[in-house]
Amino acid sequence: MKAYLLIALRLIHVFASALWVGAVFVYLFFVKPTVRSIGLVGPKFMQNLTTRTRYPMFMVTVSLLTVLAGAVLYLNTSGGFNTAWLSSGPWIGFTVGSLAGLAAFFVGNFGIGPTAGAMGALGQKIAKAGGPPSPEDLSMLRRLEKKLDQAETIDFVLVSIAMLTMATARYWVF
Ligand code: HEM
Secondary structure (H helix, E strand, O other): OOHHHHHHHHHHHHHHHHHHHHHHHHHHHHHHHHHHHOOOHHHHHHHHHHHOOOHHHHHHHHHHHHHHHHHHHHHHHOOOOOHHHHOOHHHHHHHHHHHHHHHHHHHHHHHHHHHHHHHHHHHHHHHHHOOOOOHHHHHHHHHHHHHHHHHHHHHHHHHHHHHHHHHHHHHOOO
16 A cells, blocks of 8 residues: 555544544543533533534544544555464454444444434423423433443443554554
8 A cells, every 4th residue: 555545544543533532531521420410401411512513423424434444454454364464463453443443333323323312302302392201201211311321331441442452452462
């Protein structure tokens, strides 16, 4: 692969993944606890964040760019799955990281995204109806909340594994 192409792909991959992992950390450790601590304004804030800003599109874009550039880099670095490379320490590291990153991509885009969307839609329905939510809506909201919590924790673990292995794999010499 030409050097300029490799540099461009690495820039895209590292920059997008830094934004992706950074956003996951900031959301989980700062935004989410704040949303939970401010009562009724919390869900409204989340609704605005997910419907009035480009935050969901941002997450889809940075995770997709990471995975696409990563896949091309993987193919290139492995020399088209060269057997010597496949049995090396760095290969194990990059492969574990790639699998964790791919899994995080799917959990984020097909687990967290749609669940947060469903919660937002239900929240809007409850707000429109006025008064307290019905017992059915309330139990549905709790179920969605639990599912979202689980998906967010799994996503956090996966991006952390991807980041730790990717950042060090090159030096896994054993
Ligand atoms: C959250 C997800 C990810 C993060 C934080 C991440 C981060 C990084 C970082 C910091 C590097 C540079 C390491 C170095 O130069 O020593 C790197 C390299 C690499 N990443 Fe990822 N990555 C992620 C996901 C992926 C995925 C999903 C794939 C494959 C599908 C992938 C494939 C690669 C490959 C093959 C390299 C080595 C590139 C080379 O030097 O030729 N990464 N990654």
